[in-house]
Amino acid sequence: MREHLNIAIDGPSGAGKSTLAKAVASALQIRYLDTGSMYRAMALFAIRRGVSVSDEAGLKTILDDADIRVRYDERGQRVLIGEEDVTDILRTQELAMGASTVSAHPCVREKLAELQREVGRNYDVVMDGRDITTNVLPNTKHKFFVTASPEIRAERRLKELRARGSMQDTYEQVLADIKLRDHNDSTRAYMPLRQTEDAMRIDTSEMTTDEALAVLLRAVAEKQDR
Ligand code: DC
Secondary structure: OOOOOEEEEEOOOOOOHHHHHHHHHHHHOOEEEEHHHHHHHHHHHHHHOOOOOOOHHHHHHHHOOOOEEEEEEOOEEEEEEOOEEOHHHOOOHHHHHHHHHHOOOHHHHHHHHHHHHHHHHHOOEEEEEOOHHHHHOOOOOEEEEEEOOHHHHHHHHHHHHHHOOOOOOOHHHHHHHHHHHHHHHHHOOOOOOOOOOOOEEEEOOOOOHHHHHHHHHHHHHHHHHO
């Protein structure tokens, strides 16, 4: 059986990883796995169970019940808790922050990383997250670190929030949230966000998605040929 094509993308919040990863998936006709949505679902599950996202002991007691699943349909990736499709309620600031906190716990990361590896073993897939190049798919030759300045990321996130009809967040608030999450994600003790030596860095601050896509696809094609 041939090995599946696994493309790993890491980077900070709002750098354009998911837009780029979706474009890659569509160009190559492969799956896209948004791993952040799985951490968001885990945060939602904990909140519903009345367990704080920072309570490691409490999280351990509910972990076996946290039946987080990933499915694909004509809309793309769906995230389920048991049989309930929660995809459309995950993209709030509260769950973004909850996911950042809940993801610092090794027990949570181990569980979700294993589910993600399983997708990589079974499908051609592009995944984005914070520990894909370092922990989930450390052996793939297709590694990318996608980033942009915090200010540009805040502007993009604000535009996205406005487009979804959310008017209460200000630029300053969004920028502060991004900086706080960057800090959390890159300073946590276990599997922090970092760029590996073998990952190609793509700074999207001054790039369109099409330009970033072209850079990434060229790099993948070059390595595939080898
Ligand atoms: O990519 P996102 O904004 O949906 O991610 C939400 C949070 O989840 C982010 O702040 C860090 C965490 N996360 C992680 O630790 N590891 C991943 N592979 C993906 C997300």
